[in-house]
Amino acid sequence: MSLHDDAVLVLKEYEDQGELRQVYLEHLQAHPDGMWKACADGHITASALVVDPERERVLLTLHRKLRMWLQMGGHCEPADTTLAQAALREATEESGIAGLTLLPGGPARLDRHHTPCAWHLDVQYAAVAPPGSVEMISEESLDLRWFGYGEVADVADGSVVRLLEATRARL
Template structure:
């Protein structure tokens, strides 16, 4: 294990230890994530089975009251930007910001800060098949942030998406799941928009 591996793992433990979920379900997930990291020194990486930490960010345009979602090619639903941690990620927030920037094509995104530091806003555990169609399901332990787009930001679709669109906060597409809708509601509340 490299210093970067240890540093990212330690940062995830710090981020989850200092974060408060706000309800019993989120607190239970937070403890599950911390237990996972305690049991798995490689718990940040895609190769960790049966679960691993991922990072995502909901991109919000505060000036227009809109959210940018990606139509995920494997899932067939509109989701926030996100994915696996990579060796170059300095911390969990940086992983979420990198994913949001890569998938949105928007430079200069900033993560919503709490007490001057980017902080998660929600956790979501979901089964995926990220190792390939002939491999068993794995579980993503997703740590979710809110990214704020600069005024006048223009998105640029990546090869990781079937489509990329801005939606009004009150006009989310039918192909969004309850997790995305909850994340949008949290973002709205935290930014006091709408």
């Protein structure tokens, strides 16, 4: 199964955000290259909000280009076989934390937003860090920091707050 096929399957099984989910599915139907950064009309991206083992804080990255506190995530790559694997890869690369575990049940939510490269149709997951893990800043970040749930709205935009709410509902 291709990554494109996996994305269609994941989105068909996702039961929330029906109107936005349909936008994603129509995009993939119209764009065979809709998984890739090269698709100028927009592309599917994958991200994950990293939660600490005690489930009291989340790790956010101060994105180097956007200069915003965000969850870990980004573009799919040819080696990615599933959206979940792409989200886990991105979260691991950007957090420096090995052994992250995605919460079961598929994506936590969807978020469509415009970036300097194109529209991102982000499929957002949630991941839990293992006990004793230590984060490490990647080249894509200016900073990494753990924030208590109540602090997120003070530093991040509404999309991150909504992802946190969806994640907490699953925890």
